[in-house]
Amino acid sequence: MSIQISDPMLPELYKVTKIQENTHDTFTLEMVPKNKTKIFSFLPGQFNMIYLFGVGEVPISISGDPSSTDFLVHTIRAVGTVTDAMSKIKEGQTVGIRGPFGSHWPIEKAMGKDVLLIAGGIGLAPLRPVVYYILAHRSKYRKVVLLYGTRSPDDIIYEEEYQNWQENFDITVETTVDNTDSEWQGHVGIVSALISKKDFSPTNMVAIICGPEIMMHFSVQELVRREVTWNDIYISMERNMKCAIGFCGHCQYGAKFICKDGPVFCYSSIQETLKRREI
């Protein structure tokens, strides 16, 4: 018997064609498949397992444009063994890709509504495909607001891009940082604090939140205070993942498998579990 292409644990080989340094610890990789001319199609919010030879494999959301199948884009923050090694990748190098996996952001449901995107830190990367999708179908959405918080001005990613979204696509972007230097002109403080000031229709909107759990928690609280219902709030969850296909058990979150039932969840479907510690 020869190689089993259908084996979901077997990665496809991709070649890194472009590397962009976003911040001191965050970088964006563009890659193309070695044995095909197109990448798979994916939906905003889905993720891949990226494998580095001899080091390991980690889940990373796709941060590229879902309407383009020419190359694959991932924005990665170096935080440990595998992602540090990935930060040293050179152009031309090979990585393994398995995916795309998981659920996606409610881009269809949001049509005809206000869209509030809330990102914390690297959480902006998984939201970028949503923005690309909205840009391509701008007239189908009403008000679009992106609230983005990072630790400091130096941690901001995609800055040029979101200025373009703001200027040319009628998307409101507001940024906030935890710690700042004197030159910073934006807000200071947690991103959820910006929610109360924003103008959107609580009964005709979808909120899309991605970031640290605590930041998502405060954001939801603030939204609920503004009478947004749980059914209109979506968040993306992170857990340890060894397979992404429901076999390894690592990503279990109560009765959910984050890899196959998530990572994007409607808040109402997991709010019971979110209340509990050490799940």
Place this chain on the structure above:
Amino acid sequence: MNPSTLPNNKQIIIERQNFQRLLDVLKNQGYQLRGPTVREGAIVYDEINLVKDLPEGWTDVQDKASYRLQKRDDKALFGYVVGPHSWKKFLHPPVLKLWEAKRCEDGFEIKEKVAFTPQYAFIGVRSCELHAIAIQDKVFIEGPYVDTTYKNRREKIFVVAINCGEAGETCFCTSMNTGPQVSFGFDLALTEVIQPDRHYFVVMIGSAKGHDVIKEIPHTKASNQEISIAQSKVEQAREEMGRTMDTSDIKNLLYRNHDHTQWDKVAERCLSCGNCTMVCPTCFCTTVEDVTDLTGEETTRVRKWDSCFTMDFSYLHGGSVRTSVKSRYRQWMTHKLATWIDQFDTSGCVGCGRCISWCPVGIDITEEVAIIQEDKAKEKNDENA
């Protein structure tokens, strides 16, 4: 299919002296035989070839944190219940090479994986174990993705099941509706009968494959009397069940009791060793590692059984999600008995009792459930008062 609905004429008798023939026929048909055998003081599942490899005349005596072998008065081949092994080690191997890769100029290339699928005949599979296999089928075959290693092995197995004639002190299959009578998933299902002057097996044929094997073994048609003797053996096991678990409302019971004080109490004893997960026939969790050769030129992706009792299991950058022993025991038990039902529409526990015997400190899943249930009873009384 429910055995009682099979016509009686499907049942036949194989005498003990012809049992070797069964093993030989299966071997001749190309099966690798796996069955019970005595090793280092326990009955384990391993390669067998001859009747004398089986644990003839042995039984296991089990209780909390206790397992020992004892000589029987008779020469039963299957006169024990279950040991530390389960069939999952053959279908879902403890260590599995996923693929190999070799470094090359621009990174690496994946070497072809030669998938070799062994063809096993399992000798002596108990009803609870067939249920455990059916549960793992749901995980590995019936979801959105298929584990090809599992599926390929699974499809090829020949199952010689055995009805339990005795139940162990740690067994509670009747509570879980998983035994002691074999009811599906077998090619042949045996009931061992030992009388002062005769030792034989009443055999039910469960498949065409089973039928083809029987054709080559001396056998006679089972009489009604022989069938009813076999049936009474299983009834005896049913009555001897060492433990029970009240499973009514168990899912909601555990969901409601995430903050029960019993979790703190069990955590005082639990060593977080993971034995319970290793012996459990349904636990399926794994991790994947790169095993790189000394030159760093070649690497093998290896999948290994993992346990939710390790700290690494729930590790995220910055720390583990389940840092306390309490949360890890709770995760395990709640998964077995509650979340599993939401995930796979079945309990994750078949009542085999392995986790009770092999827990070094004697933590007993049936007791833990009962304690939480007791409080529920109390709650009710309080309400009524």
